[in-house]
Amino acid sequence: xxxxxxxxxxxxxxxxxLGLYAMLTRRNAVAILMGIELMLNAANxxxxxxxxxxxxxxxxxxxxxxxVITLAACEAGVGLALVxxxxxxxxxxxVDEINVMKW
Amino acid sequence: MLxxxxxxxxxxxxxxxxxxxxxxxxPGEGAYVAVAGMALAAVMSIGILFNMxxxxxxxxxxxRWMTLGTIPLELGIRVDQLTTMMLLVxxxxxxxxxxxxxxxxxxxxRYPRFFAYLSLFAFSMLxxxxxxxxxxxxxxxxxxGLCSYLLIGFYFEKPSAxxxxxxxxxxxxxxxxxxxxxxxxxxxxxxxxxxxxxxAKVHDGALKDxxxxxxxxxxxxxxxxxxxxxxxxxxxxxxTWLPDAMEGPTPVSALIHAATMVAAGVxxxxxxxxxxxxxxxxxxxxxxAWIGGITALxxxxxxxxxxxxxxxxxxxxxxxxxxxxxxxxxxxxxxGMFHLMxxxxxxxxxxxxxxxVIHAMHTNDIKDMGGLSKVMPSTYWTFLIGTLALAGVFxxxxxxxxxxxxxxxxxxxxxxxxxxALTSFLTAFYMFRVIFYTFTGTQRSHTAHPHESxxxxxxxxxxxxxxxxxxxxxxxxxxxxxxxxxxxFEGIEAIPFDVTLALGSLAIAGAGILSAAAVYHWKVIPSAxxxxxxxxxxxxxxxxxxxxxxxxxxxxxxTLWIGQALRAFDVYIIDMLVNMVGLAGVGLANLxxxxxxxxxxxxxxxxxxxxGATGGLLRYWQTGRAQNYLLVIALGVIILVAxxxxx
Amino acid sequence: MGEQAxxxxxxxxxxxxxxxxVNSNNVVRAAxxxxxxxxxxxxxxxxLQAEFVAGIQVLIYxxxxxxxxxxxIMLTEGGTGLRIRQRNEQAxxxxxxxxxxxxxxxxxxxxxxxxxxxxxxxxxxxxxxxNTFLTNSVLAFEVSSLVLLISLxxxxxxxxxxx
Numbered sequence: 041x042x043x044x045x046x047x048x049x050x051x052x053x054x055x056x057x058l059g060l061y062a063m064l065t066r067r068n069a070v071a072i073l074m075g076i077e078l079m080l081n082a083a084n085x086x087x088x089x090x091x092x093x094x095x096x097x098x099x100x101x102x103x104x105x106x107x108v109i110t111l112a113a114c115e116a117g118v119g120l121a122l123v124x125x126x127x128x129x130x131x132x133x134x135v136d137e138i139n140v141m142k143w
Numbered sequence: 144m145l146x147x148x149x150x151x152x153x154x155x156x157x158x159x160x161x162x163x164x165x166x167x168x169x170p171g172e173g174a175y176v177a178v179a180g181m182a183l184a185a186v187m188s189i190g191i192l193f194n195m196x197x198x199x200x201x202x203x204x205x206x207r208w209m210t211l212g213t214i215p216l217e218l219g220i221r222v223d224q225l226t227t228m229m230l231l232v233x234x235x236x237x238x239x240x241x242x243x244x245x246x247x248x249x250x251x252x253r254y255p256r257f258f259a260y261l262s263l264f265a266f267s268m269l270x271x272x273x274x275x276x277x278x279x280x281x282x283x284x285x286x287x288g289l290c291s292y293l294l295i296g297f298y299f300e301k302p303s304a305x306x307x308x309x310x311x312x313x314x315x316x317x318x319x320x321x322x323x324x325x326x327x328x329x330x331x332x333x334x335x336x337x338x339x340x341x342x343a344k345v346h347d348g349a350l351k352d353x354x355x356x357x358x359x360x361x362x363x364x365x366x367x368x369x370x371x372x373x374x375x376x377x378x379x380x381x382x383t384w385l386p387d388a389m390e391g392p393t394p395v396s397a398l399i400h401a402a403t404m405v406a407a408g409v410x411x412x413x414x415x416x417x418x419x420x421x422x423x424x425x426x427x428x429x430x431x432a433w434i435g436g437i438t439a440l441x442x443x444x445x446x447x448x449x450x451x452x453x454x455x456x457x458x459x460x461x462x463x464x465x466x467x468x469x470x471x472x473x474x475x476x477x478x479g480m481f482h483l484m485x486x487x488x489x490x491x492x493x494x495x496x497x498x499x500v501i502h503a504m505h506t507n508d509i510k511d512m513g514g515l516s517k518v519m520p521s522t523y524w525t526f527l528i529g530t531l532a533l534a535g536v537f538x539x540x541x542x543x544x545x546x547x548x549x550x551x552x553x554x555x556x557x558x559x560x561x562x563x564a565l566t567s568f569l570t571a572f573y574m575f576r577v578i579f580y581t582f583t584g585t586q587r588s589h590t591a592h593p594h595e596s597x598x599x600x601x602x603x604x605x606x607x608x609x610x611x612x613x614x615x616x617x618x619x620x621x622x623x624x625x626x627x628x629x630x631x632f633e634g635i636e637a638i639p640f641d642v643t644l645a646l647g648s649l650a651i652a653g654a655g656i657l658s659a660a661a662v663y664h665w666k667v668i669p670s671a672x673x674x675x676x677x678x679x680x681x682x683x684x685x686x687x688x689x690x691x692x693x694x695x696x697x698x699x700x701x702t703l704w705i706g707q708a709l710r711a712f713d714v715y716i717i718d719m720l721v722n723m724v725g726l727a728g729v730g731l732a733n734l735x736x737x738x739x740x741x742x743x744x745x746x747x748x749x750x751x752x753x754x755g756a757t758g759g760l761l762r763y764w765q766t767g768r769a770q771n772y773l774l775v776i777a778l779g780v781i782i783l784v785a786x787x788x789x790x
Numbered sequence: 791m792g793e794q795a796x797x798x799x800x801x802x803x804x805x806x807x808x809x810x811x812v813n814s815n816n817v818v819r820a821a822x823x824x825x826x827x828x829x830x831x832x833x834x835x836x837x838l839q840a841e842f843v844a845g846i847q848v849l850i851y852x853x854x855x856x857x858x859x860x861x862x863i864m865l866t867e868g869g870t871g872l873r874i875r876q877r878n879e880q881a882x883x884x885x886x887x888x889x890x891x892x893x894x895x896x897x898x899x900x901x902x903x904x905x906x907x908x909x910x911x912x913x914x915x916x917x918x919x920x921n922t923f924l925t926n927s928v929l930a931f932e933v934s935s936l937v938l939l940i941s942l943x944x945x946x947x948x949x950x951x952x953x
Contacts, residue, residue, distance in 0.1 A: 043797045048834070049899045051801050055808055055831075057892035062812035064774050064884030065877050070863055071817055072770075074824060077855060078808055081831050084843075092838045094904060096911045099918050102840050103927050106919065109843075109850050110934045114941030116855050120862040121949035127866040128951070136768060136878050774880055777887045784894045 048089035056082035067134040069123045073116060080112045145194055145202045148222045148273060151187050151230065154180040155265035162259040171245065173255035177262045178241045184269065185234035188227070195227045195629075203275055203339055214334065221275035221338065224630050228480065229272040229410055232487045235610070236402045237265055239603035243495050244394040246599035247502060257297060261398070264290035268403050272410065276336040277326045280411065284322070284371065287404045288315050294399060295391040307387035314384040318374015325367030329418075332360065342417040351421075365418040365427035368411065369434075376408030376464045379438045383690050385461055389453040393498030396453060401460050401494050402487035409467045409483050416476060416632055425474075432472020436562040438465030441688060443569035447576070448685050451507045452497045455577050459533065460490055462566060466548055469559055475551030476632040481618050482544035488614055489532035489540060492607035496526035499600055500581060503593035509580040511588040518593045521601040523582050525608040530578055532611040534571035535652045540615030546648050547618065554638055564651055571655025579663040796837060804830030815876045821859045828852040842916040 055078055062075025084105045091101020127133050158180030162173040169176050201223030208216045241261060248257050267290055271283025289312075296308030330336060332353060333344050344350075345361070353360040372378070377385040388400050399405070412419065412431060419427040439462045446458035463486050470479035499522045504512055516523040532539035535546065545567060552560040586593075595601065618626040620640035627637060661667045674681050686692070766772075803826055810823035828851040835844035912918040923931045 041794075043793050043837075045904050046900055047797060047801075048838070050896055051804065051834070053892055053895045053899065054805055057888045057895075058805070058808045058812050060777060060891065061884055061888035064770055064777065064887065065881040066812070067874075067876055067878050068817050070859060070866070071812075071820060071876070074811055074820060074859060077824065077851070078811065078827065081828070081851070084847075085831060085834060088835055088838045088840045088843060091840070092911060094907055096907060096909045099912070099915065099922055100927075102843050102915060102919055103922050103930070105840070105843050106846060107930050107934050109846055111937060113850050113855060114937050116858060117945040118941050118948065120858055121945035123862055124865055124949045133866045134874070135770065139767065770878060770884075771880065774884060774887055777891055781887065781890050781894055784898060788894070788898060 045089055045093040048085060052082045052085040052089065055079075055085065067136055069126070069133045069135050070120070072135065073119050073123070076119075077112065077116065080108060084108055145191060145222045146204070147187070148191060148202075148226075148230075149204065149220050151184045151234075152266045152269035152273065154183040154187075155262040155269065159259050159262040159266060162255050162262065166255040166259075169255070173258045174241075174245045177258035178238065178245070180262055181234060181238045181241050181265055184265070185231075185238050188230040188234045191222060192227050192231055195222075195224055201226075205275070205337075216278060217276060217337070218279055219275040219337065220273040222273070225410075225413060225480070226272060228484060228630060230269070232406070232484055233265070233268050233272060233403050236487050236491045236607070237268075237398060239607050240394050240398045240402075240491060240495065243397075243498070243600050243603040244392075246597045247394055247498055248392060253297070257294075257392070260290055260293050260297070261394075264294065264399060264404075268407070271407055275338055277329065277338070277341075278336045280414070281319075281323065281326060284319065284375065284407065284411075287399075287407060288312060288319065288375070291315075291388070291399050291404055294395040295388045297391055297395065301390065303387075304390040307384075307390040311384040311388050314381050315374040318371045318381050320370075321367045322371025322374075325364045325370065328355070328360070328364045328367065338414065345417055345421050359422065359426075361418060362422040362426050365415070365422050366430050368415055368418070369427065369431055372408030372412050372468070373434065374408075375411075376405050376468070377438075377461045378408075378434050378465060378468060379441060380690065382438060382442065382461050383687075383694060386454050386457045386687075389451070389457050393453070393494055393501060396457070397491045397494035397498070400457065401490035405460060405464055406467075406483050406487060409464065409471065409479060412468070412471050413476065413480055416471070419471075420632070420634060428472045428474065430472075432469050432556065432559055435465045435468025435470075435472055436559045438462070439469060439566040440465075440562050440569075443566045443573070444684050445687050446573045447569060448681065449573075450510050452500065452509050452512075452577060452581065453494070453507055455509075455573060456490070456493055456497060459493075459570065459574070462570065463490070463533075466545070466563060466566060469563060470548035470551060473551045473555040473559060474635050475548055475555075476635055477627045477630055477637075478544065478547035478551050480630050481626055482541075482548055485532065485540035485544040485611070485615055488607055489529045489611040492525060492529040492604060492611050493533065495600070495604055495607065496522050496529060499596045499604070500526075500593075502596060502600075504588065506588065509577055512581045512586065513584045513588075514582070514586045515593060516582040519595045521595060521604060525601075525604040526582070527578065528608045529611055530574045532615075533574055534656065535567055535648060536656075537649055538612075538615065540611050540613070542649070542652075543615035543618045546645050549648050550638055550641055550644055553641075553644060564648070567648060567651050568655045568658075571652045572659045575656050575659035576663050579659060583664060793837070796833070800830050800833040800837065803827075804834065817863055817876070818860070821856065821863055824856050824859065825852050828856070839911050840915060842919050 059075045059078030059080075059082060062078065063072050066072050066075065087101045087105045087108070091099065091105075095101065123133055126138065130138055132138065155177070158177045161176055162169060166173055171178075201221065203219065203221050205217045205219035208218050210216070241258070244257065244261065248254055251257065264287060267283050267286035271280055271287060274280040274283055292308045292312040295311050296304050298304045299308075326336070329341060332350055333341055335341060335344075350361045350364075355363050374381045385400055385405070389396055391400075419425070419431065422428070442458045442462035442465060446455050446462065449455045449458060463482070467479045467482050467486070470482060499519065500512065500515060501507055503515070503519060503522075506512070528539065532541040535541045549560060549563050549567070552563050618624055624640075631637070662670050662673060677684075683689070807823045807826035807830060811820045811827060814820040814823065828847060832844045832847045832852070835841075835847060
C-alpha cells in the first residue's frame, strides 16, 4: 500500500518512545541528552509528515521543524555545558549519584 | 426509828465512797471507816429490833423513781419482823468480820480496796434486805453478785482466783435469768412490783386459774423465782461455784459465802412465800423442798472426803443451805429462817477460825495440820463451839434450829425427814473429822511454826462464839419460842415441840461424833478401809459427782465450740465473701488494665503504626530524582490516553 | 514500490540505530550510533519532500550536535566507564512504560481519520521557507536567533572554567 501518513506517524512514535526509554533508564547524563535529541527528532518527523499530508500549502510544518531544530541545538549546547560544569564540581555524570537534595 | 431505816444502807455506802476516794489516807487505811460504817448500821438495826419488839407496826415507804408509760417504778423499803432479823444478822456478823479483816488482811498491798469492796457489799446486801419491791430486790441481788465477783477475784494475779470469780458470776447469772423471767411474769399479770400489792392480789385469788404453757401460772412464777435462789444459794444444780469461791480471802468466804449473800436466796423465798404457798397444791414448795434435800445430802457426802479446810466448810454451807430450803419447803417457814440466823453466826465463826488456822499454818490442807489446840487455844475453843453448834448439839444454837427443821420434815414428808437425818449425821461426822485432823494429835507439817492470831482476830471469834452458843435460845420451846412469835407465816399452823424427836436428833449428832472419833481419833477403824469399802461411791464423791466435768463438757465446751464454729463461719465464709469481692475487684482491675494496655493502647499504637507505614510507603513518591518523576509523567499520559480511548 | 522499500529501509536504519543509542553500554558507541539515526531521519525528510529541512538536519544534528556530544563525552568520564552499569533501577518499569505508551499512541493514531489534503507542496521549498520566515513567521525567526545568541552565551558562561 502506498506510504501514508500513518506510517510516518508510527515511526515517529517508535522513535519517540525509544527516546523516552533512554531518558527514563539511563544513568549517564549525556545519554539522557541523547534521548532528548531522539524525542525531538521524532517530533520533527511528525511535523513534516503532517505538513505534507494535511496542509502542504502553508509550509508551516517545515518552518516549525526548522525552529525546533534550532532550539534543539541551543538546548543541547546549554545542556552539555551544564553537564560539563556538573562534572567539574560533582566529579560524576551519573544522575543517580547526584543526590545532595535526595532523601 | 423505823422511818429512818433507809439510812442503814447509806452508812456502808458512804464508807465505800470515802475509801475509794481517799483510801490510804483515811484512818487505819480505810479499815476503821468501814468498820465504823458497819457498826453504825448495826446500832441502828438493834434500835429497830427494840422498836419491833415493842410491837411497832411494820412500815412501807416509797419514792417514785421513774415512770414507764403508765407504770411507775418505785424505790421503797419495808421494815417488818423478817427485815429486822436479816438486818441484825447482816450488820452484826458483818461488823465482826470487818474487825477480823483488819488483822487478817494486814500487809496486803490492796488493803483499802478490800474494805471498799466489803462496804459496797454491805450496802448491796442491806438494800436487798430492805427492798419492798421485786425490782429493788433484783437490783440488790445483782449488786451482791458483782461484789462477790470482785471479792472472789481479789487475788486476781492467781489464775485460779480469776477463773473462780468468773465461774461464780456466770453460774449465778443463770439463776438470775430465771428469776428475772419470774419477776416479769408476775409483773405482766399483776402490773406491779411491790410485795404488798402482789401478795394482796394473790391472796384475793388473782392468779389462781391462770396457766402458762399448760402449767399453773403461780407455780411457774414461783419456781422461776426459786431459780434465782438456786443460783445464789448454791443449790443443786448451780452449786458448783461455791467451792471454787474459796479462792477469795477467808473473811470474804465468811461474810459472803457463809453468812449473808448465800442466805439471800433463802431470804427471798421467805419474802415471797405467799406465792409459793398459794401455788396450786403447793407444788412450788415441793420443788423447793426436794431440791433443798438433795442438795443437803449430796453436799454433805462430798464434804466427808475434802482435805482443804475451807472446802469442807464450803460444802457444809451448801448442805446447810439445802437444809434451810428443805425447811421452807415443808412449810417450816419459821424453822428455815431460824436456821438461817443461827447458821450465819456459827458458819462465820467457823470460817474465821479456819482463816486463823490458815494464817498460822500457811496452808489449807488439814492433812498437814495437827495439834493446834495447844498452840492456838482461842481459835481451838471457838472453833469447837462452832462445830458443836453446826453438828446440832444441845444447847448450842444449831441444835434448836436443826431440830425444828427435822420436826417440820417429820410431820410433812417422812422421806425428806430421812434425808435430813442422814445429812445431820454426816455433818457431825465430817466436822469432827476436821477437828481431829486439825487440832488434836501432833503436828504433821515440819515447816510451819503456828502461833495464836492477834487479838483483833480472836476477839471477834469470841463474840461470834457467844452468839453461836446462846442465840439458839430465842427459839427454845421452854422459853415460849419467842422467835416463832416474832417470825411466822399466816396460814401455817405451829407444830408443838416433840421431845422424842429432839432426843433422836441429838442421838444422830452423837452417833456422828462418835463415828468420827472412831475413825480419826482413836483410829479404831482405819479410814483407808472405809475408803475401800465405799469403793465406787468414794470415787464418785471425791469427784464431786462429776458436776464440774459435766458442765465443762456440755456448757463450756459447747459455748466455745459454738464460738469457734461462728468464728470459722465468719473467717471462712463471710471473710471469704469479702475477700471474693476484693478478689473480684482486683480481677476486674486486672482485666481493665489488660484491656487498656492491649486494646485501647493497641488501637492508638495501631493508628501510629498505620501512619508510619503509610508515610513509609508514600515517601517513595518524592525521590528527588527527575527520572522517577518523568516515569510518573509518562505513566500519567498513558493513563489519560487510555481513559480517553475507553470513553 | 520503490517508495515503500525506501521507507522501510530508512525506518529500519533509524530505529535500529536508535535502539543502539538507547541500549548500548558503551556511551561512545551510543553517541556514534546517533549519526545513522539522524541520517535516517534525513532520508525520511527527503521522502517527505522537505529538502531544506533535511539539509539543515544533517548539518546541525549529524554535524554539530553529534560532535558536541562526543566532545562532552570525552571531556567527562564517559569514555572510561565501560564497566559501569548504565541502566538505573527503574529500567524494567521504564521499558514497560515506554512500550505501553508506544502501544497506546499507535493504537490511537491508527484509529484516527486524519483529514487529507490534495494540495501539493511548492517545488522549491527552500525559497518558500525563506519567504515564509521573513513574512509570516518573522517573529519566530527573530526570536529563534535571539535564543541562539543567548544559549551561546549561556553555554560559554556555564562551561567556563572558574578561575
